[in-house]
Amino acid sequence: MADAAEVTHATDAEVFAALPAVLIDRDNVEHYRGLLARRLLINRCAACGYWVYPHRPLCPKCWSWDVVPTQVSGDGFVFLCTLVHQERDPDAAPGEPVSTAAVELVEQPGLRYLAPVVNCPPDRVRLDMPVRLTWVDRDGVAWPAFQPSGPIEGGR
Ligand SMILES: [Zn+2]
Numbered sequence: 001m002a003d004a005a006e007v008t009h010a011t012d013a014e015v016f017a018a019l020p021a022v023l024i025d026r027d028n029v030e031h032y033r034g035l036l037a038r039r040l041l042i043n044r045c046a047a048c049g050y051w052v053y054p055h056r057p058l059c060p061k062c063w064s065w066d067v068v069p070t071q072v073s074g075d076g077f078v079f080l081c082t083l084v085h086q087e088r089d090p091d092a093a094p095g096e097p098v099s100t101a102a103v104e105l106v107e108q109p110g111l112r113y114l115a116p117v118v119n120c121p122p123d124r125v126r127l128d129m130p131v132r133l134t135w136v137d138r139d140g141v142a143w144p145a146f147q148p149s150g151p152i153e154g155g156r
Pocket of ligand 1: 045
């Protein structure tokens, strides 16, 4: 796995400038630096291999401080999904809800990442549906999203 230094040359100042609405700190800055390079990085314990998310500097399993931003495969399944009704999403049809899911990543049971589900009608999102990472642009920044990685059940 690549370490974060190889991901992008964005400086901390560039990360802050690109994401002014995000609360960025020393524990998550590499995650957001990765997003700028369209790479989903999650801290992983170098001592025991446990994925540490939400971002923390300490492994909750073995208490090691040696956690390293590491790229995940982007494969997972829908663990939980909700429909968000709002009018700000440029990809959503007027009045249509946006699916937002907690996606359990294949790297580790319980490792869940919250992101929208795209390229799938909201009423077709199912629990345990296999999904794959993709990216959506918002105000010039790429954000993680997930899309079905197989046939959509009950698809049109
Ligand atoms: Zn550990």
